[in-house]
Structure formats: C-alpha cells, structure tokens
Amino acid sequence: MSEPLIKFSSVNKKYGHIHALRDVSVSFEKGEFVSVFGPNGAGKSTFLKLLCTMTSPSSGEISYEGVPLKKLRDEYRSRFGVISHQPFLYSELTAMENLRFYAQLYGVKHIDERIKELLTKVELYKRRNDKVRGYSRGMLQRLSITRALLHNPDIVVLDEPYTGLDTHASDILTKILTELFDSLRTIIMVTHNMKQGYDAASRLAIIRRGKLVFDKKKSDISLTEFERSYTEAVS
C-alpha cells in the first residue's frame, strides 16, 4: 500500500511548560479538504505550523509520502501555499512588485500572465500598481491569497482566512477555494466559522487542548450533527 501524503505519528509540541499538541497521529491524502475547528488556544495554529515546517515537533514524526520532513524541508516547503494572518507583503512595493518578487522566488513561469489571472480573480487587477501600504485589510488578505497561490501549490494551508473579510471578500475567497478543491490538491483550513468550514470541507477535525478529539468525513455527518458534536467535544 502507498504511504499517505502527510502523516503525523505521535506528534507532541511543547513551548516551555505549555503542551500545545499532545500525541497527534493523523494522515492526509491528496484531494482532501480538511476543516479544523477548536477553541482559542487549542493548538490549531501550532498544528498548521508543524505541517508547513514553520516549527518542529518536540517529539514524534511528520512524514511526506513516507519521508520524514527533516530530510526534505526545502523541497517540501515549495509545495505549500500558506494563507495566514500575516500577509508577508512589502508595504512600500506595489501589488505587482510584490507578486513579481514572489513569483521569481518560486520560479513561476509566464509571471505576468499568472499574476494577471489571479489578480483578476481577487478583483485587484485595477489596483495592481498601488502601493500595498494603502490597501485595506480585506484587500491585503486578497493579495496575500494571490501571493500564496502564485506557484500553484499542491498543499494549501489556511489559518482563519475569513477573519476581517467583508461579505464580498468572503465570497471571493469561497469561490477561489471551491475552484482549488480538486482531486490533486490537499487543502487544510483552520476556521472558527462552523458553516463556512463545513460547507467547504470533505473532512472535519476538532482539536481540543492539544488533542485531536474528532476526525470524520463530512459525508458521514450533517452540519447540525457536527455542531452538536463540536459543542460536546469542547465542553
């Protein structure tokens, strides 16, 4: 049998005396869209950071197609698109300059066509020559989504991507996520929005006090049942 795309084996993460993740064992496959829920401080961001090698486990192992991450960090990182609270954009550069910089870094081909395609999708193409420092929170988030998707990543990781977005920007994000969700890509999203997370996903997970306490296919549970399970799991 082939190895899972990503596999956590008994992963623990401690920050000093804080035990942020406890003995997490879980696997992800290509084509899955996993929404991860949990209360504040449960360990969700820590989980995402471990996944994209922004931090390392205190014990246990994470592997990619059977190879421990320690052995393939750079190669593995380039397969990711990360959308988090931090936009990773240069405020004194224009949107175009920022995106060209990242596109070159990622080795994107046909850079200007790719940037145009994505900026048009997030409705920022007309503002492409404006400096990022003049962008609103929602515009920054949309530009940060563009930055993360430039190199057409295989694995997209999102940490509360809807935070701070108005309805229109949320709709644009939902549309982009729907388009991204195909059999070749893996999407893992942390969110506090039960309905958005449920609607988008193929699999639902709940982390509580550092432990993975719920992990089910969406097809096995309705939104109402899931909301009930969430309340039970975190109370």
Ligand SMILES: Nc1ncnc2c1ncn2[C@@H]1O[C@H](COP(=O)(O)OP(=O)(O)OP(=O)(O)O)[C@@H](O)[C@H]1O
């Ligand atoms: N760099 C760090 N140094 C020390 N403690 C940390 C660090 N990062 C996270 N923690 C602690 O680890 C625990 C889990 O934090 P984490 O940010 O992963 O939770 P979360 O579920 O993403 O929370 P939220 O929903 O509030 O974003 C918390 O107790 C947090 O204070």
